[in-house]
Amino acid sequence: MVEENSLTSQFEAHRTHLRAVAHRMLGSYAEADDALQEAWLRVSRADTSEVENLGGWLTTVVGRVCLTMLQSRRSRRETPLELVAEQEAAASPEHEAVLADSVGLALLVVLDTLAPAERLAFVLHDLFAVPFDQIAPIVDRTPAAARQLASRARRRVQGADAAPDVSRQREVVEAFLAASRDGDFAGLLALLDPDIVLRADEATVRTGATAEVRGAESVAETFSGRARAARPALIDGEPGAVWSVGGTPRVVFAFTIAGGHIVAIEMLSDPELLAGLEISR
Incomplete structure (x- = not known):
């Protein structure tokens, strides 16, 4: 009872x-x-x-x-x-x-x-x-x-309302990667929604990543000075980034962007999942 x-x-x-x-x-x-x-x-x-x-x-x-x-x-x-x-x-x-x-x-x-x-x-x-x-x-x-x-x-x-501005979203991703590589903490904060959520799949967590990080400052700290080898890419037709080794994607960064700010990022490295994604430059 x-x-x-x-x-x-x-x-x-x-x-x-x-x-x-x-x-x-x-x-x-x-x-x-x-x-x-x-x-x-x-x-x-x-x-x-x-x-x-x-x-x-x-x-x-x-x-x-x-x-x-x-x-x-x-x-x-x-x-x-x-x-x-x-x-x-x-x-x-x-x-x-x-x-x-x-x-x-x-x-x-x-x-x-x-x-x-x-x-x-x-x-x-x-x-x-x-x-x-x-x-x-x-x-x-x-x-x-x-x-x-x-x-x-x-x-x-x-x-139904207006076509998404893919080029503008890609600019946001590129600016994020540049700020990450340069360790530009303020630049990262300017691109992140205050309530952003960063998630990693189980395969990425096994490499040492945190399963979930919330808040602009915490996410900015996670990426500041990193993502040096990640490159912009289209993930299932939407702007994102990918880290590849020998031409094979190892980690995909899937971005959700709204109002010019990044509201969510998913780090994906499960081989089966990556094989099912459409990744293009």
Whole structure:
């Protein structure tokens, strides 16, 4: 009973985040609540004794539920966006406070054009910074394939408003690499979002890298005076960098850039994952 009460309290502690994930996935408050109810039923029956990152695990469970719900929409009529608008307009102040950062209708229109797996990969990675190695098992694909799903979705989302300025993003990457090589700490800070997240996959961690670094100053310290051999490259069509040995990519740096600032960097060196990426200069 004590263990059950503890799990209940932990689920409630993550409810705001989980509801935001479900709403952005499904575009409906009602369906988001249904998804959380189904997720809780699954969680309450599961053995969580060996779960190290409960928040991440709960996000995965909600993601699986939402994916199933999205796939089922193909056999029934979609929720009309007009109904979603009415639901948003009728939401109570408390509901609005809980979901204040929920996606707007304009993005929902675009998300509704994506395949379920693309939508999930894009929402979890780009909106909630979930690593691709956690997304991959949800969509039953490799991390590289999950990355490509999110990349395709991102291009469609960006294309719905305006084409991404790849040349400008590449300039940001080149400036970052130059500042890194020169040990220009101030230059690095100017390019980094204050809340930037740097993540390394397991293969990179085994070489001595830190799994996750947060904040502009910490990330700038990590790269200052380094990245001397990294060169700009397109990773699945998006600006990034690669360190190669004898022409073979060893480490890929995947950048997420928004508003002229770097908001996330992923260091990837798993050979299987790198083999699935499209890398070009």
